[in-house]
Amino acid sequence: MTTQQRLSVWHDVLAIGRSIRIAMSSPDSRAKRAYEIFPPSTWTALNNHSSYLNFGYWRDEADTLDDACQALAEKLADAAGFQEGDRILDAGFGYGDQDFMWLKRHNPAKIVGLNVTPTHVRIAQAKAHERGLGDRLIFQEGSATAMTFEPGSFDRVVALESALHFRTRDEFFRQAHHILRPGGVLATADVVPLNVDKDGRRDLFSTSVPEENLYDGNEYVARLRAAGFVHAQLTSIRTHVFEPWCRWAERKLDDPAFKQSTTWGYRRWLHRELADDTRMRQKFADLDYVIVVAEKPM
Template identity: 30%
Template sequence: MENADILVSCVYPNSVERGGFEMTDQKQVAHHYHSGQLLRRIADGCAALDLTPPISHDALAPVDEFHIGGRLATEPFVKALGLSPESRVVDFGCGLGGPARYVASATGAHVTGVDLTAEFVETGRALTEWTGLSDRVQLIEGSVLDLPLEAGSMDAAYMIHVGMNVADKLGIAREAKRVLRPGGIFAIYDVMQVGEGHMDYPAPWASTSDQSALETPQTYEAALRSAGFEVSDRIDRTEFAKQFFADLAAAQSRAEGPPPLGLHLVMGDDTALKVRHMVQNVEKGLIAPIEIHARLAV
């Protein structure tokens, strides 16, 4: 489609490689999330909706808010950060950059997103161009355990549905402490383990159990405290998730097929199976979306 071709031409493939994970882990994570032609699929979806740049970041939310609750979860999570146009923020594992663009648009803050998956970063840069937010959002390929940022350069940090792919929770917390200024906040919204039992895979974050790094909220909090943070809040979003899943199922039952823009463009042909397993694991009380907020001493 002509509009899709115009959109694809916006991509900027330059990237920065960083270390931090074990190489095997890097390959597993990148392979799980890489799908190929992601930008083309999103461009085709935009063309089907007659969307051409400049495109509102709200219009892209169905495809670039890759976490339980999507934008409905992002809004209160970001509000709690208390950001301003002067804030400098880092997004740990930014994916396509949806939350980063929302933060920049809603608060005026400058956001640097870092993600291990090159295709996500390259596609996210194009989406940032489409939305006209490149002056406030920078996406970089790299590891959340070795951020390409100077020490003490950030006012706030957040991580959304990323820790399930990183076994070294203490390493994440230490890296957050390194890049934050005194008094900086680190907010996490992850799927966490809250019960014992058989977990169904594939899930959105891992194809098999050996690729998953699920941990309990207590493990996250212990890592944060060990790194020097004071944990101020923990919020269990289980009931929110169940209602979100119910609303999503109701909407899908009324639809005649997948929408032009949706997470199926990111997760691929087995999207339904991955989501079904995640819902089942939540309903069995094995996992839950949890927010944890922590702050460094001034």
């Protein structure tokens, strides 16, 4: 057995242990632990050169996952109405790729990122320091449901495929409303069930999504209004997300570089899920992918 193979086996053993700890951990720490199951190289192995952690917005079959993830980040920025000089909070920023892109394209005054996963925070902070952007890209460990910012601190609050993990999304809505200035905007790219009564709707994300967050798009908008937001709009983009992602992942399974960059256990899980249409595609059939925008009243 080569050194690379031994490392792969060791990472898989660690992943099994971490999965058990997730099931046994408190609900508040499950999302954090879920993203620590595999090493960073495994989480981003489906990408070619970026470290985005979302399903992407696929505009063309020629897109790579990197292209699609960046397109989704830009679609969220457009929905939020990013403007030069904005103060932006990015709740659940992954490795921060979108924040670097937003800074370059939209020139906000600053972006503050909150993330509960220490590894994500350390990597994003290191990238910001290396590029001399630490004064405008501020990545810190913290929860989107336990924020301590002053009222009116931000012009935009965004959550790119992260709010489904927050315990709870309702609390995030309330706190986002509190820290936004009057007229400020909350925008999310999020996953919701199409049918909240269907058994097994938790299968895809398992215990990393709180039961309290499992409601459909209509309820999503209603809860934004209950938190004090106005002009809430929800747009489904699921046809440009789930199925194209599946096709990309299927192609990646035969890529030698992918096999080298990830673990045997992760490849085996992904192959099992994609090889049988009754598995991942059936799970996606029960889910919607939405862009949601709402405003804090003036």
